[in-house]
Structure formats: structure tokens, C-alpha cells
Amino acid sequence: HEVWSWKTASKESLCLMWQKVKVQLMLSMSFLTALFWYCRRLYSFLAQLLKRWSNYLQRQLIRNLSVLPEVDLLGYSAREWKGETKQAKQMREAYEELFRSCHVKYLRQVRRDNYSVIRAVLFQIFSQGIPFPSWMKERDILKLPEKLLYSQGCNWIQQYSFGPERYTGPNAFGKLRKCMEALKTNWAEISATRDHEERGSMCNTLFSDESKEYKLYEAIKFIMLYEVVEAYEQIKSRDEPVHNLFSLLFARDSSSDPLSFMMNHLNSIGDSICLDQVDLFLLGYLLEVKIRVYRLHRFNTEEFQVKYPDEYRREWNEISLLTEDDCYYHIPLFRT
Numbered sequence: 001h002e003v004w005s006w007k008t009a010s011k012e013s014l015c016l017m018w019q020k021v022k023v024q025l026m027l028s029m030s031f032l033t034a035l036f037w038y039c040r041r042l043y044s045f046l047a048q049l050l051k052r053w054s055n056y057l058q059r060q061l062i063r064n065l066s067v068l069p070e071v072d073l074l075g076y077s078a079r080e081w082k083g084e085t086k087q088a089k090q091m092r093e094a095y096e097e098l099f100r101s102c103h104v105k106y107l108r109q110v111r112r113d114n115y116s117v118i119r120a121v122l123f124q125i126f127s128q129g130i131p132f133p134s135w136m137k138e139r140d141i142l143k144l145p146e147k148l149l150y151s152q153g154c155n156w157i158q159q160y161s162f163g164p165e166r167y168t169g170p171n172a173f174g175k176l177r178k179c180m181e182a183l184k185t186n187w188a189e190i191s192a193t194r195d196h197e198e199r200g201s202m203c204n205t206l207f208s209d210e211s212k213e214y215k216l217y218e219a220i221k222f223i224m225l226y227e228v229v230e231a232y233e234q235i236k237s238r239d240e241p242v243h244n245l246f247s248l249l250f251a252r253d254s255s256s257d258p259l260s261f262m263m264n265h266l267n268s269i270g271d272s273i274c275l276d277q278v279d280l281f282l283l284g285y286l287l288e289v290k291i292r293v294y295r296l297h298r299f300n301t302e303e304f305q306v307k308y309p310d311e312y313r314r315e316w317n318e319i320s321l322l323t324e325d326d327c328y329y330h331i332p333l334f335r336t
């Protein structure tokens with residue numbers, strides 16, 4: 001009887017304990033199920049939020065990019081030159097010739113403003129990882145504004161204008177110094193990056209920030225001015241021969257000396273005009289690159305393909321441009 005009572009008591013205790021544990025287990029399982037459901041919903045919500053934010057940033061980046069991603073060349077031609085006018089037909093034929101004979105398969109559109117050609121040239125130099133020109137490695141370009149102002153007495157550079165910002169005054173020197181710093185820093189950093197995709201990402205970031213971009217272009221403009229001053233002084237002193245392009249440049253009534261070159265040409269670049277053909281010779285010369293330009297409006301003429309400058313060293317890198325009107329330029333991409 002005592003054994004039976006003990007067994008009964010033990011069984012009742014175990015049943016009572018199991019009932020309590022069962023309740024706790026059910027509560028725990030319900031809690032874990034609710035927690036899992038909540039975490040899953042939270043993960044789904046965060047994933048959607050991240051995707052939307054990523055798409056938004058991507059749209060903003062593309063909207064701000066001054067050099068757009070590549071597009072199919074013939075597709076671009078068909079969209080841009082519809083109709084059966086003489087000009088439209090000629091442009092489509094020119095694009096087809098580029099595709100067939102020159103192996104240009106894709107195109108990167110460049111923002112259509114008055115920095116277009118400088119932007120297209122500088123973007124390719126950066127994206128290809130082309131290093132500083134040889135003369136730039138030997139001199140500190142940060143000292144060029146100081147040298148021009150103080151050593152060579154060109155105090156008229158206070159009349160220098162910064163593209164759309166028609167700025168003149170004594171602060172021009174300080175602004176030029178910042179532009180030169182931006183050019184040197186970004187060029188050195190990007191050209192030192194060996195990975196092509198990383199370099200492309202750096203270029204996209206740089207060329208989607210207008211304030212940084214414009215500093216680069218103004219630095220290039222100032223280097224053009226500095227080279228013109230140097231050549232002008234050499235011609236006057238007859239110390240050493242200068243490149244033929246400077247004779248061509250000074251032969252223009254509008255740029256017979258460095259001051260008139262700045263006032264009549266450089267100050268308006270980025271604001272109301274872009275570089276003309278003579279200035280392209282100078283740009284290629286000082287950056288030590290061969291600039292091959294496909295001029296589509298000159299299709300079926302000897303001027304369809306031109307190089308700037310026409311005299312160059314074998315070791316210079318080559319970049320290519322495409323223009324429909326000698327005002328705005330795009331970047332052709334080759335595939336074999």
C-alpha cells in the first residue's frame with residue numbers, strides 16, 4: 001500500500017510538473033514564433049528600404065554624372081538622327097562608318113556645356129590612368145600661379161575669369177592655387193590606382209561633383225595660359241625655338257599676346273564658348289596626349305579624322321573624341 005501511494009504521488013507530481021513545463025514550452029514556442037515572424041518582416045522591410053535607397057542614389061549619381069555610362073553607338077545614332085533630311089542621313093552614315101571601319105561600338109555622352117571638350121579629354125586621361133606629362137613631373141604646378149604673378153610680373157591675371165563665375169579681382173591668385181591643388185591631388189590619386197574598376201568608380205564620383213569638376217577645368221585653362229606666357233617670352237627673347245602651334249596661336253588677331261589670349265578666349269571658356277581648333281592643339285601639346293577627333297559633320301572629307309597636335313612623340317598616349325559640330329564632344333569606345 002505504501003509503495004502504491006508513493007508511485008501515485010510521484011506520478012501526480014510528474015504530471016503537475018509536466019503541465020507547468022508544457023505551459024512554459026508553449027509560451028516559449030509562441031514567443032519564438034512571433035519573434036521569428038517579426039524579424040522576418042523587419043528584414044524584408046530593411047531589404048526593401050535599402051534597395052530603394054540604393055536605386056535612389058544610383059539615379060542621383062547618373063543624373064549628376066557629367067559623363068554618362070556607355071550606350072550602343074548605332075542605337076544612339078538612330079535615336080538622335082531620325083527623319084530623312086540630308087543632315088540626318090549624313091550623320092547616320094557617319095556613325096555607320098565609325099562602327100564598320102573604325103571599330104567604334106559604344107559611346108559615352110558628355111554633358112553639353114562649354115567645358116565639354118576639356119571634360120572629355122580629362123575624363124579619358126583619368127579613366128585610362130595616364131600619368132602626369134613629363135614637364136609636370138619636373139615642376140611643381142602649385143607654384144605656377146605664384147611664378148606668373150610675381151616672377152614674371154603678370155599682375156593682369158587678376159582679370160582671370162572662372163568660367164560661369166565671371167570673377168575678377170585680387171583673390172584670383174588664391175582661387176587659382178586651389179584649382180591647381182585639386183588637379184594635382186586628383187590626378188595623382190587616380191593615376192596611382194591600378195585596378196580599372198576602382199579607377200572607373202573614382203572617376204564617376206569625381207565627375208558627378210560640379211564644384212570639384214570646375215576646379216580641374218580651370219586649372220587646365222590656367223596651365224594653357226602659363227604655357228602661352230612661357231612661349232611668348234621665348235619668342236621675344238629668342239632664347240630657343242618654340243612649337244609651331246604658338247606661332248599659329250599668336251597669328252590670330254584675338255590672341256596676339258598672352259593678355260589678349262586670356263581676355264578673348266580663356267575667360268569665356270566654360271561660360272559662353274568652348275575650345276576652338278587652335279586651342280585643341282595647345283591642349284594636346286601641354287597634356288602630352290594625341291587627341292584623335294572624329295568630326296562627323298566633315299564626313300566624306302579629309303577632315304573627318306584629325307589629330308591634335310599634328311606633331312607628337314611616339315610615347316604619348318592617344319585618346320579619342322567624337323563631335324557632330326566642333327562644339328560639343330562625346331567619348332567613342334572601341335571594340336574589336
